[in-house]
Amino acid sequence: MAGYLATVLICDDEPSLRELIRISLAGGPYRFVEADDGEQSLELARQVRPDVVILDVMMPRRSGMEVLSTLRQEEEFAQTPVIVLTAQPATREEALREGADIVMVKPFEPGQIAAAVEEVLADKE
DSSP, X not given: OTTOOEEEEXXXXXXXXXXXXXXXXXXXXXXXXXXXXXXXXXXXXXXXXXXXXXXXXXXXXXOHHHHHHHHHHSGGGXXXXXXXXXXXXXXXXXXXXXXXXXXXXXXXXHHHHHHHHHHHHHHHO
């Protein structure tokens, strides 16, 4: 699909981390939509139907785990790849049980986020 831009929904309450993710994916066939809290994450997911969601666990209004659980319960998002970011290694198993495709523990290298997005999008094809 030449010219197709995958929509990446970046959900994190830290602007600097959202920017790091955008920079990490720069040059790829992506367009970005950003949410800074859990409630906005769900609203934007329903509006733009992203190809992949990058979701921080610790966010205001709704946690990333709540967002993940809600997305997995909605039929249109049951198969949408979700990459969960966490500062707490102990939350990794919970995120996988809730349906995360990949869980990345902060801090991570920029190349790791690009590789994770490429991996989940390749699996989706």
